[in-house]
Amino acid sequence: DQQVKQNSPSLSVQEGRISILNCDYTNSMFDYFLWYKKYPAEGPTFLISISSIKDKNEDGRFTVFLNKSAKHLSLHIVPSQPGDSAVYFCAASESGGKLIFGQGTELSVKP
Amino acid sequence: DTAVSQTPKYLVTQMGNDKSIKCEQNLGHDTMYWYKQDSKKFLKIMFSYNNKELIINETVPNRFSPKSPDKAHLNLHINSLELGDSAVYFCASSQGRLGGIQPQHFGDGTRLSIL
Numbered sequence: 001d002q003q004v005k006q007n008s009p010s011l012s013v014q015e016g017r018i019s020i021l022n023c024d025y026t027n028s029m030f031d032y033f034l035w036y037k038k039y040p041a042e043g044p045t046f047l048i049s050i051s052s053i054k055d056k057n058e059d060g061r062f063t064v065f066l067n068k069s070a071k072h073l074s075l076h077i078v079p080s081q082p083g084d085s086a087v088y089f090c091a092a093s094e095s096g097g098k099l100i101f102g103q104g105t106e107l108s109v110k111p
Numbered sequence: 112d113t114a115v116s117q118t119p120k121y122l123v124t125q126m127g128n129d130k131s132i133k134c135e136q137n138l139g140h141d142t143m144y145w146y147k148q149d150s151k152k153f154l155k156i157m158f159s160y161n162n163k164e165l166i167i168n169e170t171v172p173n174r175f176s177p178k179s180p181d182k183a184h185l186n187l188h189i190n191s192l193e194l195g196d197s198a199v200y201f202c203a204s205s206q207g208r209l210g211g212i213q214p215q216h217f218g219d220g221t222r223l224s225i226l
């Protein structure tokens with residue numbers, strides 16, 4: 001039973017537009033959420049995180065939004081660039097414990 | 112300088128064999144992890160060590176045995192390999208025991224294929 005789900009396996013966006021990647025979770029005890037980015041043949045790299053006491057965290061072109069009542073978070077990339085093309089993993093943890101990952105969404109940003 | 116390095120990058124072997132994957136980090140972190148990415152692309156934690164102490168041990172077959180000779184190294188030994196062990200195995204590290212908060216740094220993965 002997957003506690004973290006990314007229901008869109010892929011997303012295609014035009015360069016310069018907004019990319020919105022979604023993630024849903026089922027465990028209400030999760031209190032920390034992270035996004036990782038992964039290029040082919042490389043390991044995931046940390047992108048941005050958010051604590052459950054916040055509903056938004058911004059870092060440059062990347063913003064993560066958390067809706068606790070809906071158990072939903074999203075990653076916004078504005079403006080999208082071709083170099084953002086990668087697989088994005090959502091992950092969650094409870095009290096700093098083990099990370100539970102979603103299955104990833106492959107983002108393709110077209111010039 | 113590679114922060115988290117794992118070897119080999121590719122491993123092709125026969126069912127029933129025993130194999131090891133090595134991982135080293137030069138970030139000075141005190142916690143290391145092994146993850147398995149299966150065919151459905153989910154990354155699932157297998158083990159975690161903090162200062163050579165096992166702190167996370169998920170439900171994995173006891174054919175999998177991690178070994179941490181020091182806090183910079185975490186190796187994974189697999190006995191009697193089975194077809195279902197085919198996957199990409201990632202090593203990672205972070206500072207502190209709260210791996211769910213501190214960003215983890217991943218190696219580039221070892222693609223294990225069982226014939």
